Amino acid sequence: MFHQLVDLVLPNRCVLCDQVLRPGTKELICTFCRAMLPNNLSSCRGCGLPHPQPTSHLRCNRCRRTYPFNPADLVLSPLRHEGAGRYLVHRLKFQQNLRAGKALAQVMLAQIRQVYAGQTMPRIICPVPLSRLNQIRRPTNQAAYLATHLSRALGIPLGLQHLQRRHGPAQRNLPRSARLRLSSSTFSVNKPLAHNHIGVVDDVITTGRTAQVIKEQLYAAGAKRVDFWSATRAVD
Numbered sequence: 472m473f474h475q476l477v478d479l480v481l482p483n484r485c486v487l488c489d490q491v492l493r494p495g496t497k498e499l500i501c502t503f504c505r506a507m508l509p510n511n512l513s514s515c516r517g518c519g520l521p522h523p524q525p526t527s528h529l530r531c532n533r534c535r536r537t538y539p540f541n542p543a544d545l546v547l548s549p550l551r552h553e554g555a556g557r558y559l560v561h562r563l564k565f566q567q568n569l570r571a572g573k574a575l576a577q578v579m580l581a582q583i584r585q586v587y588a589g590q591t592m593p594r595i596i597c598p599v600p601l602s603r604l605n606q607i608r609r610p611t612n613q614a615a616y617l618a619t620h621l622s623r624a625l626g627i628p629l630g631l632q633h634l635q636r637r638h639g640p641a642q643r644n645l646p647r648s649a650r651l652r653l654s655s656s657t658f659s660v661n662k663p664l665a666h667n668h669i670g671v672v673d674d675v676i677t678t679g680r681t682a683q684v685i686k687e688q689l690y691a692a693g694a695k696r697v698d699f700w701s702a703t704r705a706v707d
């Protein structure tokens with residue numbers, strides 16, 4: 472509420488450097504900061520990790536070896552989880568800063584529109600649900616916030632009830648080895664799927680295990696294709 476009031480009274484400023492933006496622009500990041508973003512645009516389509524060097528392959532060696540058992544059928548993460556990318560995710564997640572969330576959604580949208588040009592988009596967009604404890608801690612689920620924004624902008628229905636998180640601690644509190652052991656029963660599919668091409672949205676992909684588990688559950692429920700969109704991708 473406070474942020475919304477401030478936005479009404481004060482001029483539009485860059486979410487990263489606070490520079491006043493062009494009047495009337497819908498952008499939330501100035502051209503200077505945009506050029507400095509940790510882009511991850513030429514990443515592997517199977518796991519979202521950056522390609523170490525320019526390559527004509529859409530998937531990394533590991534994802535080509537394990538195809539079609541990649542974390543998702545198409546992974547898009549326009550930013551690496553570092554610098555300004557990490558900063559914006561933290562502003563959204565821990566400070567409930569919705570302008571930071573909107574800026575991330577805009578960066579995601581630009582990549583989604585470019586990659587899907589002329590291709591079939593998912594028929595429904597589902598955010599990764601929070602654990603119960605985090606639901607109490609945070610009034611805004613950052614994944615649901617991003618998914619809502621993308622759903623409106625792309626005209627794709629939002630599926631808030633399809634995925635459910637059953638139990639278990641928040642992933643961010645666990646070491647990498649424990650994250651990789653995430654049980655496939657952590658998530659369940661709550662509602663019958665009316666569509667077989669699903670888009671799943673999260674703020675960050677850390678190990679890819681959450682994406683993999685959700686894809687397995689959606690496939691078991693009848694999905695034929697699961698695309699995973701996150702704002703950032705952690706690079707180990």
Ligand SMILES: [Zn+2]
Pocket residue numbers: 485486487488489490500501502503504505
């Ligand atoms: Zn700026």
Ligand SMILES: [Zn+2]
Pocket residue numbers: 515516517518519520530531532533534535
């Ligand atoms: Zn890969």
